[in-house]
Amino acid sequence: MIRHGGQRYGTAAELATALGPDVTEAMLRNWSQRDGLARYRVGRTVYYLLDQAAEIERSKRVSGRGRPRTLVTA
Template identity: 50%
Template sequence: MITIQGREWGTPAELAAALGSDVTEGMIRRWRDRKGLTTVAGYSPLDETARIERDARLSGRGRPRRVDVGAALVA
């Protein structure tokens, strides 16, 4: 992870590790393509990624999700 102007940015692998065991690199890449997750040179902001993950978890669509400590701390 790197910090740019007070925001933490990471690769899909770093973000998946930070957000918990039920978030995968593939999910983060799909969020980039489908949800418009900001990505610059392969890095995306942790706070924006956590917001998208939280919205997906709370939406009730898809497979059941659990709350991870990492995601709860970021949100």
């Protein structure tokens, strides 16, 4: 994870780990295309905004559509 301007960014793998076991790298890439998750390319690496990904994950979890997902509390 990197921090820039008070925001945390990470690769799809890093965010999938941070958001819980039921979030995959492919889901983050889909959210980028379908739900407007911001992505930034630095060289060959793509970084996603953690706060925005967490908000999308939260809205998907409570929507009732798709497979049921659980909330992991640490």
